[in-house]
Amino acid sequence: MHVLVLGASGRTGSLVVSQALQRKDRVTALVRNPDKFQPAGVNLNDPLLRVIKGTPVDKADLRKAFSGYKIDGVVVALNSTRPNDMPWTKPTSPTNMIETAVNNVVAEMTVAGTKRISLVSSWGVGSSYPTTPFPVRIAMMYTNLNYTHQALTLAEEALFKAPPGIEWAIARPSALGDGKPDGQYKVTDDCRGCRWAVDRALVARFCLDALQKDDWVNKAVVVT
Template identity: 35%
Template sequence: MRILLLGANGRTGTAVISEALQRGHTISALVRRPETLATYANNVSITTGSSLSKEDVTKAFASAPKSDPIKAVVSTLNNGRTSDNPWAKPTAPANLMADSVRNCVTVMKEYGVKKIVALGTVGVGSSKATRPWWFNWIIAHSNLKIAFDDHYAVQQALEAESSKDPALMWVDVRAVGLGNGEKKDVKEFGNEGQGAGWMISRKSVAAFMLDAVENSRWDGQTPVISN
């Protein structure tokens, strides 16, 4: 199937591209700087634009061939910072993920697309209580709070949309810390994450997100995953 990928030029996004192509899917990507996907130019349909623009999202949907229309959306967007340091300066709008997802869901309705899988994080919503106090303290007192608030806003937006349209199939994947290792078996820890580890490779996350696209097992859920 053809998948519209948001965040395609990020570290997890490129892992999704590689995994999707290996599975025989086709990829459409909406990115502000298409040159960052030069490696995939022959295998990915690239639309230049921003997911914060409904018009650009519509352009990405419209650019897919009628013989291979977009059937699902995957978002690996995150609120960037100048470094991985929790106190590093943010480089993206505070509401990047939630507003992008809202735009996508609006356009999905216009095109009859019902499946969206978003990359979230453990430590938001009901999973916050399963993280140690010091972890939650760092989130609350650093610039990570901006991203975590936005991740939770994504979940709330998806829940709100599905309450209006029960046919919307969404999965908000709550991953633990992301690393650059090889793909490994993924362990699931329910929607709260009790007992979840601390790290998971981006390649493992990519595989899980595509599993979520391909079947309905996690629809309407926030599965916590780690290696």
């Protein structure tokens, strides 16, 4: 399988890259600054890895990412840009940045004949909002988390409107942690028994699994 990763420089996206390479998949990573692209445990000279400079909000850059090889699936692990890693910090990127990237990549997928795409969203977006604890809902309403919530809502809606033939899966992880990729993720619709946090490595694994399995085609699920 050849996987295109958007958001490959991020903490979740970099794990998607490393896990895909461990599976012996071919990976194309579209990154704004290749000089700063150093995912842990990844040999940048790996013949299975191709790094393309660019941004998914630029259609020409995405076209480059799709050129030369047949892309079998796409993982979108983008997040709102902030001046630091604190989730409470106000994003500097436009609210529609991820939505634009999703629309652009779906258009390229349609041309290239690529079917599968998985998106890293968040618990609390869309139909999962009522299942979140009350303090989380308050935070989404009255803190800068609201910007991320809006951005991911728009991104999800873009996938909901994808043309026939595009098979998408949306991961809505609970709070993301940085643990080891051991154990197993849990997928649920109603979030009964949800853990408050899930390792990024497990979310990365789910996103790659969703490109190959039919279990979550055209579904948005909580991953915990």
